[in-house]
Amino acid sequence: MRIRTLAPFVLGASLLAPFGCGTGPTPPAAPPAGAAPAADADGGMSPAEQPATPAGAEAFVKEVNEQLLDLWQDAARVAWVKSTYITHDTETLAAQASERVMEYEARAIKAATRFDGLELSPEVKRQLYLLKYSAGLPAPSDPQKRTELAELSTKMESAYGKGKFCSPKLKGKGKDPKRDCLSLPELSKILAKSRDKDLLLEVWRGWRTVSPELRPMYSRFVELGNEGARELGFTDMGQIWKGRYDMSGDAFVAEMDRLWKEVKPLYEQLHCYVRARLRRRYGAAAIAEKAPIPAHLLGNMWAQEWANIYDLVEPFPGRGLPDLTIRLKQKKYDEVGMVRLAEKFFVSLGMDPLPKTFWERSLFLKPRDREVVCHASAWDVTSRGDLRIKMCIEVNHEDLVTIHHELGHNYYFHYYNHLPPLYQAGANDGFHEGIGDTLALSVTPSYLAKVGLYDRVPNDEPAEINELMKRALEGIAFLPFGKMIDQWRWEVFNGETPATAYNAAWWKMRTEMQGIASPIERTEKDFDPGAKFHIPANVPYTRYFIARILQYQFHRALCKASGYTGPLHRCSIFDSKEAGKKMMGMLALGASKPWPDALEAITGERKMTANAIIDYYAPLMKWLGEQNQKEQCGW
Ligand code: X8Z
Ligand code: ZN
DSSP states (O other): OOOSSOOSBTTOSSTTTTTOSOSSOOOOOOOOTTOOOEEOTTSOEEOOOOOSSHHHHHHHHHHHHHHHHHHHHHHHHHHHHHHHSOOHHHHHHHHHHHHHHHHHHHHHHHHHGGGTTOOOOHHHHHHHHHHHTOOSSOOOSSHHHHHHHHHHHHHHHHHHHHOEEEOGGGTTSSSSTTOOEEEHHHHHHHHHHOOOHHHHHHHHHHHTTSSGGGHHHHHHHHHHHHHHHHHTTOSSHHHHHHTOSSSOHHHHHHHHHHHHHHHHHHHHHHHHHHHHHHHHHHOTTTSOTTSOEEGGGSSSTTSSOOGGGHHHHOSSTTOSOOOHHHHHHHTTOOHHHHHHHHHHHHHHTTOOOOOHHHHHHOBOSOOSSSOOOOSOEEEETTSSSOEEEEOOOOSSHHHHHHHHHHHHHHHHHHHHTTSOGGGOSOSSHHHHHHHHHHHHHTOOHHHHHHTTSOSOOOOSHHHHHHHHHHHHHHHTTHHHHHHHHHHHHHHHHTTSSOGGGHHHHHHHHIIIIIOEEOSSOOOTTOOGGGGSTTTTTTOOOHHHHHHHHHHHHHHHHHHHHTTOOSOGGGOOOTTOHHHHHHHHHHHTTTTSSOHHHHHHHHHSOSSOOSHHHHHHTHHHHHHHHHHGGGSOOOO
């Protein structure tokens, strides 16, 4: 997940992100011809002062690209070590690295303003635009404040990564039967599997005891980040985040609203049906009519995807395919086997196999002996092909989808790593998030039969509706969540939501947009936004909303390229070199062109549209409409 930023790993929220440019004695990048590399007072790297002319701008961009490559490599190495071995020392190193990167970034952005208003070549102009909007976390120039911001940022992510909830009620429910302190993956597993609502509540509440500690850190973090943004000429951090989509921030917000409006009817139908089924299971006392759904009953810690409660909502019981998790286990898949399976899909499209070092250097399993950031991410440590993933894989359906997601990032890295660093990013960050998700749509029952995971694939209507329901519980359920996270943050950043109203604003939005409510009373002592990784890790989130719309648009175009003409939800592009060629063509553009050009390269369309997702789910929507006739939908 990476913003069109310049971070060599996908979770980075800024150019070089909260991770940094290394602590070791990295040699400065080679100076561009005719210019000496500048060093600031403390010896850090900085672009040389170039004359305010088109030629000066060109030399500046060239130098920034060279220095970025160095900075990134160091930053990524430290961030990798810290994320795969959280200790006081690695945290300190990561904070220092991150501080250096932020310093460079702010300095380069300020230095670039001298070229404002000049007639520049399109290439130079684009790279300066990308640079200007790259600071996901802009640092203030005051060194003390910058250090404070870097430390806060590192601490928040680590505190989240190390978070545990201890309760006598949970004794024996985690991996180790003797322990009663559970980590997020263990708590998530209970939420996914248990149908005991008291236990679900305990786990839901428990994970949210980890985040109050982050609240003061977060509000200070916002203050400092905004100060940095103002120094760069922006009103607040949100203005930077919204400004990187090749259109004005306001136009971007309007685009997101337009797309949400188009898909909202799908969400409302799904919500209505799922609520009715949950009421059957948990009783009318737990779930009232025309009321929001209590957040702990949807099988996911944040109620963002609901596929884990498929068994409770299966449209035609017993008429679909056996559970994929069970099949993966029966077929003796292990963590690496699942990654191999996903790689095979990319290779079938004509893409390269992953490098040997990917298999040697990735982290596939949660280590038993140390703390790691388990939240999945994809990396290119050198920005030149040192690909890795970091993921605490479990053998299940959900993780197989996530592996495709992560490899999508890796293949994007791979196909644009020949570009100058400023172009090494997705066409926009939603594109980066949407590549693996697009391929995951081709992991259809017939594809799974082809690779031996199923023996027989029923293709009658009940089986098809069941299959679409499984998909909708991920793809449709996610949409309002994907949109609301940054809506909350934009209002926090611009001051509309003060720190004294963080939680209230959060729940107001969750209820209005998702039709979800907290199962217990919440107050401003809690900090529920901090219980979602991307808030403490400062990773923008609208990218996932975009991706969940784009993936269907990409899927439709690639299916067409492969010669497929049937219903969209049955298409798999597996083995289609034509589809692969189109995809690779787009990946190789990186961020070198505005995203509508990249979209056009793959789909022939220049606008994001929800009509592909609407097409895809049309049979399910018809069925849901019939089921919901007697229901009072809405909340
Ligand atoms: O954060 C992720 C990826 C990492 S790039 C695992 N995702 C979002 C989330 O987990 O909340 C993928 C789906 C949405
Ligand atoms: Zn991602």
